Amino acid sequence: MAVLELHNVSIRYITGDFKDIGLKEFVLRKITRNYHVTEFWADKDVTFSLEKGDMLGIIGSNGAGKSTLLKAIAGIMEPTQGWVKRNGTVAALLELTSGFDGDLTVKENAYLRGAMLGYTRKFMDETFEEILEFAELQDFADRPFKQLSSGMKSRLAFSIASLVKPDILILDEVLSVGDGAFKAKSEAKMQEMMGGGTTTILVSHSLSQIRALCSKILWLDKGRQVEFGEDVEGICDRYQAFLDRKKK
Numbered sequence: 001m002a003v004l005e006l007h008n009v010s011i012r013y014i015t016g017d018f019k020d021i022g023l024k025e026f027v028l029r030k031i032t033r034n035y036h037v038t039e040f041w042a043d044k045d046v047t048f049s050l051e052k053g054d055m056l057g058i059i060g061s062n063g064a065g066k067s068t069l070l071k072a073i074a075g076i077m078e079p080t081q082g083w084v085k086r087n088g089t090v091a092a093l094l095e096l097t098s099g100f101d102g103d104l105t106v107k108e109n110a111y112l113r114g115a116m117l118g119y120t121r122k123f124m125d126e127t128f129e130e131i132l133e134f135a136e137l138q139d140f141a142d143r144p145f146k147q148l149s150s151g152m153k154s155r156l157a158f159s160i161a162s163l164v165k166p167d168i169l170i171l172d173e174v175l176s177v178g179d180g181a182f183k184a185k186s187e188a189k190m191q192e193m194m195g196g197g198t199t200t201i202l203v204s205h206s207l208s209q210i211r212a213l214c215s216k217i218l219w220l221d222k223g224r225q226v227e228f229g230e231d232v233e234g235i236c237d238r239y240q241a242f243l244d245r246k247k248k
Contacts, residue, residue: 001087002049003199004073004168008082009046011068014039041223042068045082048218048228052167055190055200057214057232059207059239061246065223066203070094070170073201088167088199091117093157102146106137106156109145113160127163134189135159136182155182162189165198172203187213207236 043065050056058066071077072084074092099116100109110131114124132138135155140148148156161169190200190213204210210217210232217235219226221242227235 002085003052003054003087004050004201005085006049006073006082007047007085009043009069009072009079009084010041010081011043011065011072011077012039012041012080043072043079043220043223046218046220046225047082048216048225050199050201050216052197052199053194054216055194055202055214057210057217058201058203058220059205059210059217059236060220060226061243063222064220066220067094067172069220070172070201070203073168074170086168089118090168090170091161091166092170092172093161094170094172100145100153100157102144104145105142106132106145106148107141110156110160113157117161131156131159131163134163134185151182158186162186162193165193165196167197167199169193169198169200171200173205207240211236 046065046069048056058069060066068077070092071094072079073086074090074094075084075086076092076094099113101112104112107128110128111121111124132141135152135158137148137152137156140152145153158171161171187209190202193200194215202210202214214232216228216230217232218228219235219239227238229235
């Protein structure tokens, strides 16, 4: 049974006069048919499925619809058309520092993020030291969160999500944070999670990272699904050639 299935997922944004003119003017223009609406499809007809332990790499230029698709997979957004079926728990790191409070301590923020992900106080008590150790923040537990560097904040967020072993883990450019040593440790953790059955989705602009880690790959361009499959090397090669042509 697939852990994650997407069928013809399409997500539409609508922009128009209402945002700028207000309700009264909108009604008048609607009556006189002088109302302008613009539709923008961030994603269109995306279809794929993942099995237990798969690691999917999603590639595409800026504006390809990657982050919007992740929000639909995580359940933050509902598709305009199509459907998403998830079997199991989902942990998503889409905006690394979202959900944190700068005035609280690192420990308080760890528990806050844990609560947002649905973890019990008991679980956080049992794993907090492990989370700190993995994030390399043992000496910062009582430090105000706002005093941390962006890299430290990212390491904490990644540590909380990765150590709890969700069924589906979604990472948006997360493995690009931190120094070389932490990147290597993060990648090793991903390999460990895959071996343990966690299905992982990674958005990354690093093709070398995608080649090294992923068992499947999805290429998006302007919201459209260009390719999906297990030929990670081949699709990466074709995507790189596409990028090279764009530069000319």
